[in-house]
Amino acid sequence: MAPGRRALDDEIRGHIAISIQERIERGEDPEAARLAAMKEFGNLLLTRESIESVWRPRWVETLFDFASDIRVAMRSLQHARGLAATVALMLALGIGANAAVFSVVRQVLFRPLVNRDAERLVYVRQKAPGLGSNNITFSMAEIRDLRAASTKLASFGDFSTLDFTLVGFGDPRVVKAGVVSGSYFEVMGLRPVLGRLIDANDDGAKAEPVAVLTHRFWTTALKRDASVVGRKIRLGSRIATVIGVLEPSLPWPADTELIANVVASPHHLGATMVMQRTHRMTELFGRLAPGATVAEARAELEAAHAVMMAQHPESYPASARTSLVVRPFRDQLTAPARNVLLMLLGAAGVVFAIACSNVANLVLARTVRRESELAVRAALGAGRGALRRMLLAESLVLCGTGAVLGVLLAQPLVGVVSRFAARFSVRALDVTVDPSLLWVGTGLALVAAVALAFVPRLPSSHATAAPRPAVAGLRITPGTGRRLQAFAVAQIALSFVLLCGAGVLLSALVAMQYAHTGYDMRRVLALDVPLPIEAYGKKAVDFFEETTRRIEALPGVEGVAISNFVPWRDAGIMGPGFRFTADGYDKVPGEEDPHGRLRIVSPGFFAVLGVPMLAGRDFDANDRADHEPVVIVSESVARQLFPNGNAIDHRMWWTDPYFGKPAPRRIVGIVADVDDENVVPGPALTVYHPLRQTPYGGRLFVHASGDPYALVAPVTKLIRGMNADQPVERPATLADVRGTVLAPERLNAFVLSGFAAVALLIAVVGVAGVLAFSVSARTREFGVRLALGSSRALVVRQVLVEGVLIATVGVAVGALGGFGLSRIGESYGHAPLALDWPLLGAAVLLIAAAVAASLVPAARASRVDVVQALRTE
Amino acid sequence: MAESPDDRRLELLQGTLDMLILRTLQWGPQHGHGIGQAIRTQSEDLLRVETGSLYPALHRLEKKGWLKAEWGVSEANQRAKYYRLTAAGKAQLLREQDRWSLLVEAIGRVMKVAPTGEE
Numbered sequence: 005m006a007p008g009r010r011a012l013d014d015e016i017r018g019h020i021a022i023s024i025q026e027r028i029e030r031g032e033d034p035e036a037a038r039l040a041a042m043k044e045f046g047n048l049l050l051t052r053e054s055i056e057s058v059w060r061p062r063w064v065e066t067l068f069d070f071a072s073d074i075r076v077a078m079r080s081l082q083h084a085r086g087l088a089a090t091v092a093l094m095l096a097l098g099i100g101a102n103a104a105v106f107s108v109v110r111q112v113l114f115r116p117l118v119n120r121d122a123e124r125l126v127y128v129r130q131k132a133p134g135l136g137s138n139n140i141t142f143s144m145a146e147i148r149d150l151r152a153a154s155t156k157l158a159s160f161g162d163f164s165t166l167d168f169t170l171v172g173f174g175d176p177r178v179v180k181a182g183v184v185s186g187s188y189f190e191v192m193g194l195r196p197v198l199g200r201l202i203d204a205n206d207d208g209a210k211a212e213p214v215a216v217l218t219h220r221f222w223t224t225a226l227k228r229d230a231s232v233v234g235r236k237i238r239l240g241s242r243i244a245t246v247i248g249v250l251e252p253s254l255p256w257p258a259d260t261e262l263i264a265n266v267v268a269s270p271h272h273l274g275a276t277m278v279m280q281r282t283h284r285m286t287e288l289f290g291r292l293a294p295g296a297t298v299a300e301a302r303a304e305l306e307a308a309h310a311v312m313m314a315q316h317p318e319s320y321p322a323s324a325r326t327s328l329v330v331r332p333f334r335d336q337l338t339a340p341a342r343n344v345l346l347m348l349l350g351a352a353g354v355v356f357a358i359a360c361s362n363v364a365n366l367v368l369a370r371t372v373r374r375e376s377e378l379a380v381r382a383a384l385g386a387g388r389g390a391l392r393r394m395l396l397a398e399s400l401v402l403c404g405t406g407a408v409l410g411v412l413l414a415q416p417l418v419g420v421v422s423r424f425a426a427r428f429s430v431r432a433l434d435v436t437v438d439p440s441l442l443w444v445g446t447g448l449a450l451v452a453a454v455a456l457a458f459v460p461r462l463p464s465s466h467a468t469a470a471p472r473p474a475v476a477g478l479r480i481t482p483g484t485g486r487r488l489q490a491f492a493v494a495q496i497a498l499s500f501v502l503l504c505g506a507g508v509l510l511s512a513l514v515a516m517q518y519a520h521t522g523y524d525m526r527r528v529l530a531l532d533v534p535l536p537i538e539a540y541g542k543k544a545v546d547f548f549e550e551t552t553r554r555i556e557a558l559p560g561v562e563g564v565a566i567s568n569f570v571p572w573r574d575a576g577i578m579g580p581g582f583r584f585t586a587d588g589y590d591k592v593p594g595e596e597d598p599h600g601r602l603r604i605v606s607p608g609f610f611a612v613l614g615v616p617m618l619a620g621r622d623f624d625a626n627d628r629a630d631h632e633p634v635v636i637v638s639e640s641v642a643r644q645l646f647p648n649g650n651a652i653d654h655r656m657w658w659t660d661p662y663f664g665k666p667a668p669r670r671i672v673g674i675v676a677d678v679d680d681e682n683v684v685p686g687p688a689l690t691v692y693h694p695l696r697q698t699p700y701g702g703r704l705f706v707h708a709s710g711d712p713y714a715l716v717a718p719v720t721k722l723i724r725g726m727n728a729d730q731p732v733e734r735p736a737t738l739a740d741v742r743g744t745v746l747a748p749e750r751l752n753a754f755v756l757s758g759f760a761a762v763a764l765l766i767a768v769v770g771v772a773g774v775l776a777f778s779v780s781a782r783t784r785e786f787g788v789r790l791a792l793g794s795s796r797a798l799v800v801r802q803v804l805v806e807g808v809l810i811a812t813v814g815v816a817v818g819a820l821g822g823f824g825l826s827r828i829g830e831s832y833g834h835a836p837l838a839l840d841w842p843l844l845g846a847a848v849l850l851i852a853a854a855v856a857a858s859l860v861p862a863a864r865a866s867r868v869d870v871v872q873a874l875r876t877e
Numbered sequence: 878m879a880e881s882p883d884d885r886r887l888e889l890l891q892g893t894l895d896m897l898i899l900r901t902l903q904w905g906p907q908h909g910h911g912i913g914q915a916i917r918t919q920s921e922d923l924l925r926v927e928t929g930s931l932y933p934a935l936h937r938l939e940k941k942g943w944l945k946a947e948w949g950v951s952e953a954n955q956r957a958k959y960y961r962l963t964a965a966g967k968a969q970l971l972r973e974q975d976r977w978s979l980l981v982e983a984i985g986r987v988m989k990v991a992p993t994g995e996e
Contacts, residue, residue, distance in 0.1 A: 007936075007946075011958075015909065018957035019928065022910045025953045044928075051929045058936040 006059035012052050020045055073397035081401060087370060088402060090769065091363045095406025095452060097762050098359030100413030103444040105352040107414070108421045109345045110440055112431045113338050118253050120193030121291075125333035126157070126298055128288040128305065132580075134324040134596075142288050145281040146312065150288070153308030156301040157290035161191030164286040165258040166269055167534060169731060172237030173225060176729040178534045181215070181239065182263035183272055189216075189250075191291045198222075199233040199248025206265040213244035213268035219252040221261035244268045256337065256430045257287040281319045282662055289333065302330040318661055323596045341429030344752075348421065351502060351759040358498045358763050360452050362770040365491040367399065367456050369777040392457060399456035407449035414441050424755050427748040489810055492767075492774045496814020499760070499767040500850055501822045506760035507842025509753040516746055519685055522678040523571065524614025525739035527562075529712035530570045532733040533723060534702040542629070545699045551723060552606065555706060558718050563707040565609035566695055570703050571680035571738060572745040578602065582663070584691065586656035586671075589645040597659050598689055600641060601681070606695040610636075610675050612707045613738075618642075620652045620673030627672075627694035634697070636673040638690040656691065669693075683745055712737050764853060767814075772857035775807050779861040786865050787873020796866040803865050807858030811851045819843075887923050894926065894934050896977060899943065899962065899970040906949070908957035909935060935960055943969050 007015075020041050027037035045051070057065060081088045119125060128150070130140040141164075142150075151160050163184050170179040186204035194201070201216055217232065226232055235246045244264060266272045276283050292301060309328040313320040320326045371378070378391060386394075415437050425432035533551070535544050552564045569578065581599035591597060607623040610616070618639055627634050635656060642651035655668040675692070679685040695701055708715055716735040723732050736744070779786075786799050822843075889897075901907065901915045912935070913926050938944045943966030949959040962970070 014956065015932075015958045018908065018951075018955055019910045021955045022908065022951055022953065022957060025955065026914075046927060046929050051932055054929065054933045055936050058933050058940060 006056075009052070009056075012055055016045070016048060016052065070397070073393055074401060076394065077397035077401045081398060084370060087366055088405075091366055091402045092405040092409060094359040094363055094766055094769070095403055095449065096409030096413055097766070098356035099407050099410030099445050099448045099452075100417060101352040101759065101762070102349075102356050102448055103411060103414040103441045104417035104421050105345075105348045106444045107418055107438055107440045108425055108432060108435050109349055111435045111438065112341055112345060112422075112425055112429055115431070117334060117337075118194070118251065119333070120195075122193065122334060123332065124292045125192070126290045126292065126301060126330055127333050127336040128290060129329050130284075130309075130326055131329055132324040132326045134321070134326075140326075141284045142286050143281050143284045144278055144286065146284070147286060147288060149312045150305060150308055153311070154290070154301070154304060156293055156296040156304045158293040158296075159187050159191050159291050161185070161188035161289040161291075162286045163188060163257055163263075163289070164272070165260060166271060168239045168264075168269075169534070169729065170237060170239060170261075171729060172235065176731060178532070178731045178733060179261045180258060182258060182260040183266060183269045184263055185266055188263075188289075191289055192253075193291075194253055195251050196248040197251050198230060199246075201248055201250065202263065202265045206267070209267060209273055211265060211267045213239065213242045213265065214247045215239065215244045215262045215264040215268060217246060217249045217262050218255070218260060219250055220255065222249045225261070239264060239268050241270060242268050252434075254337065254430045255433070259430075280662075281316055282660075298330065298332055305330050321596060337431055338429050341425050341432060344428050345425060348424075348755065351505070351756060354498050354502055355759055355763050355766070356448065358495045358766050358770075360455065361491045361494050361498075362766050362773070363402070363452065364456055365488055365770055366773055367402075368488060368491070369773065371395070372777075372781075396453065396457035399453040403449040403453040403456070406452070407445045410449075411441050411445040414445065421755070424751050427751065488774045488777065492770050492810045493814045493817060495763075495767040495770045496811050496850055496854070497818035497821060499763040500815050500818030500846055502756070502760040502763045503846035503849060504818075504822055504843050506753065506757040507846050509749075509756050511842045513746070513749050513753045516683050516749060519683070521571075521685055521738075521742070522615060522676055523738050524707070525742070526737055527708050527712060528613055528738045529706045529708060529715055529719075529735055530573070530738060530741060531704045531706070531716075531719065531735045532570070532702065532731070533704045534731060534733070540700050542699060544701065545695055547726070548606065548695065548701050548704075551704070551726065554722055554726075555704075555719055558715065558722070560708055560710050560715060561706055562709050563608055563612040565612040565705045566606040566701045567609055567703045567705065568604040568700050569680060570741060571678070572683055573734070573736075573741045574703070575681045575745075581689070582658050582660035584656055584658045584660070586645045586651075587654055587668070598641075598644065600689040600691045602658075602691055602693065603680075604693045604695055604698045604700050605636075606701070609692075609705070612705050613678075614707075615678050616676045618674045618676055620671070622673060623692075623694040625696075628696045629699075631697075633667060633669040634672045634694060635669045636675055636692040637671055638675055638688055639677045640687040641689050641691060642671075642674045644689065683742060683749075764849070767850070768853045768857045771807055771810055771854050772860060774810065775803060775858050775861040776864070778806065779803060779865045782865075783868055783873050786868045787870050790868060790870045791874060799868075800862045800866045803862035804855060804858045807854045807862075808851060811854030815847045815850055819847075887920075889924060889926065889930075893977070894930060895938060896970070896973040897924075897926075898931075898934060898938060898960075899966055899973065902944070902960060902962045902966070903970065906947075906959040906961040908949075908951060908959050910957070911951075912960070938966070942966075 023041040023044065024034070024037045027040060028034055032040070057068070060068070116122065128142075130142065130146075131138045132140055142162075147160065147162055154160070161184065163182050166181055166183055167178050168181050169176055170181075184202060186202055186207040189201040190203070196216070197219065199216075202214060205211065206214055215237065217226070222228060222232070232246050233248060236243055237246060238244075246262075250263070271277055277285075290301065292298065306328050313326065381391060381394075382388075418435065418437050418441070422432045422435035425435070533548075535547075548566045552566060555561055555564045568574075578601065581601050583597040584600045585591065585597045605623070607625065607627070610622060619642075620636070623634070623636065637651060637656070641656075642649070645651065645656070646654065651671050651674060653670060653672075655670050657666040657668045659666060677685075677688050677690070679688045680690075681688070704719075706712065706715055706719060713735070719735075720732045723730055789799065790796065897916050898912055901912050901919075907915065909928070909932060913928065913931055916924055916926050935944065935946075939946050939960070943963055944960045945963050946958050946960050949957060951957045
């Protein structure tokens with residue numbers, strides 16, 4: 005076996021001692037004998053090292069060689085610190101972006117769910133493209149029908165969301181609560197961390213009201229207080245007992261703070277909820293029966309759904325094109341994020357490709373400069389393998405540094421990207437920095453390193469056989485020059501694609517940001533003053549009117565109004581609208597009645613929000629329950645139903661079954677269109693009811709003469725003074741409400757612009773690098789030209805033209821590629837890409853950047869010292 | 878002018894050191910220094926093995942199982958590592974000797990052929 009180091013030293017010492025003894029026996033002087041023996045032995049350490057290497061296994065030996073390769077590479081890179089830093093930084097950007105995005109993608113799309121046997125869970129919903137809605141929940145009547153017909157689903161769980169005023173945990177406030185039947189938690193496969201969950205014993209009107217707290221609410225608001233189990237809380241009008249805390253799970257289908265049983269919600273026991281087929285507010289889940297597949301369950305439920313639709317044609321108008329969707333639970337969770345994440349992954353991939361091609365460029369330029377060094381090494385006997393190994397070691401050092409920096413960079417990026425992805429899927433909420441960062445970073449670095457080591461051409465054996473005359477400086481072969489330019493073109497092309505994407509998103513954002521909304525955005529403060537759903541009635545209206553009167557008396561208040569809807573923030577809560585018609589309106593045969601939005605407003609609402617009255621009058625104190633039913637309509641309603649402009653004093657009525665028997669209402673006024681559902685305003689068919697005739701409100705608007713936010717404290721104090729338990733929430737000006745709604749769009753544009761900016765930066769460095777290299781390679785040429793009388797301006801122009809040419813070709817290639825991509829996008833239903841300002845802007849930006857990048861090398865070309873340049877020849 | 882021994886010294890042919898070591902050890906176990914000296918004296922000072930080559934070669938042969946090493950004491954009472962030929966080593970020596978004689982004969986034949994043009 006391999007001898008230890010001490011044994012080797014002993015052996016060597018023995019050798020020398022014997023050698024000395026022999027010399028002394030031959031009559032040499034002891035001191036001289038010792039020196040001679042030492043000299044004869046030669047280098048002790050080297051001998052010992054070569055003995056040790058005999059005993060080392062081959063792979064260890066390879067590793068030792070590799071370590072020394074790396075040492076040499078580090079030394080060699082020390083002479084090119086600027087290049088090494090640039091390369092490492094670019095790779096860091098590329099690797100960091102990819103690692104972060106990949107980590108989020110992996111966790112969002114592929115991490116297992118906490119639900120037991122999550123792959124057996126399905127999500128059921130309806131869609132009605134005719135109503136413009138792809139996600140319609142169920143009514144209890146529909147759920148009863150489906151449940152009765154199903155055998156492939158072992159059990160169903162239902163979940164509906166309701167706002168309750170919660171008293172018992174700190175200040176009274178309105179919380180979002182889930183209402184579930186006893187099968188829900190069993191179907192979803194969730195467990196409690198404390199106490200128990202709602203089960204079949206909690207079903208029925210005789211059960212006690214109980215509530216389960218979500219883990220997030222328990223940990224954040226209640227600081228993990230274990231004594232909450234058994235506590236009594238007030239939920240709206242009922243007293244409920246807290247029976248347990250749910251394990252950490254996704255805040256889905258709704259982010260609620262607690263989940264109650266059906267009996268806790270009087271609304272759920274009411275006739276509307278139980279009987280009304282179109283009262284759809286319940287999410288439906290199912291667990292597959294043993295042996296059943298999703299496809300079987302889908303087929304069965306679709307058949308049952310078709311039967312149900314045939315039995316109740318009044319609830320499923322043909323034009324709505326209602327149908328049933330059954331899909332795996334996990335798909336439903338992640339589908340919205342999938343496209344966005346794949347887009348991000350694509351963008352990150354492009355950045356990596358750009359970074360690599362740029363690094364390849366720099367490395368290529370460097371190898372051309374060291375062609376003579378490589379030739380000398382080859383002449384001294386380094387084989388092609390050894391040269392490649394040297395280059396590989398260098399690129400490994402570069403890429404390794406890049407990977408380390410990239411992984412460091414990726415950690416904060418994971419937060420940014422997951423916050424972004426959380427807009428699309430709740431699964432991104434609990435994304436953490438995980439080890440996949442490390443292995444993605446390492447993998448990418450290895451790919452880059454191997455690719456880079458094979459970029460430079462090695463001196464051919466032919467070249468070494470006939471060494472060319474030793475010329476100071478470097479020669480650049482046309483092939484290398486072309487390759488450099490090709491890389492630069494590729495970078496520009498890829499950057500162009502990214503810049504276009506960012507440009508399109510940015511222009512859409514700008515259009516949204518500056519769209520005219522029709523409201524007085526900055527001076528109107530909106531507040532939620534919600535009442536429990538069962539409290540609405542005459543008393544509620546009295547309360548709101550009294551509140552209005554008192555707030556109007558506050559200093560700095562110019563007007564106060566009540567409504568049931570804060571623009572944009574409440575988008576969707578009223579569903580896709582209701583069908584209505586009017587006398588004198590002849591609909592085209594076979595067509596549906598128009599869908600209108602119903603809004604309930606107090607007198608003065610339009611003045612307070614700055615919406616102009618176009619004709620007729622505003623509501624007033626006489627539009628009461630015991631007077632003639634009246635409405636105000638938006639301009640679009642007036643124009644569409646009364647093309648002759650005589651809407652005032654005609655009557656309209658709702659034809660949707662939700663309203664029961666048609667009750668005609670006289671049109672008393674016309675107001676300008678305002679689109680309170682969409683941030684990009686479109687025409688809006690809106691019908692306004694007076695608050696006194698449809699007692700439902702909960703949204704307070706205050707028009708301020710000064711700073712609207714200064715009114716928040718006095719208004720809250722005033723309302724609490726009237727009713728200490730009344731929640732007053734979410735104060736914001738209309739401008740800020742809209743800003744919040746736009747935040748995801750802004751984040752979208754921001755993230756892609758970030759990628760595009762990185763790509764642009766790298767591409768500019770790339771173009772500058774190529775030109776700088778080409779200038780330094782042509783120093784002699786420029787010297788000769790200048791000596792022959794060429795003007796410096798001409799030389800500068802030539803360099804600039806080369807830069808612009810690279811950029812133009814790059815943009816053209818990018819445009820071709822982008823066009824191809826957009827064709828693919830079209831086939832997936834995206835809008836075709838128009839040749840408008842984002843694209844032109846991206847092209848101009850890139851070419852301008854290329855010119856800027858060419859300026860420094862051009863200036864250097866013009867400063868070529870003629871004498872110096874000629875002397876080197 | 879007489880040639881000094883240093884001028885006449887021969888470069889060891891590549892691949893022959895192993896054979897020389899095995900051959901030297903045929904007469905019995907020996908330590909590294911002794912092997913070096915034996916090659917030197919038996920070649921009448923024409924071959925001199927550098928310790929930098931000798932020791933790695935000894936260890937290589939030991940690793941291959943042709944030699945076995947054990948600690949012993951030299952005639953001058955010095956602790957030294959002695960190498961001994963194993964059975965496998967003996968077989969290897971025979972193989973190398975055959976190969977060597979074949980090589981010498983082959984090269985000798987080539988070199989002894991008189992150039993026809995000069996006869």
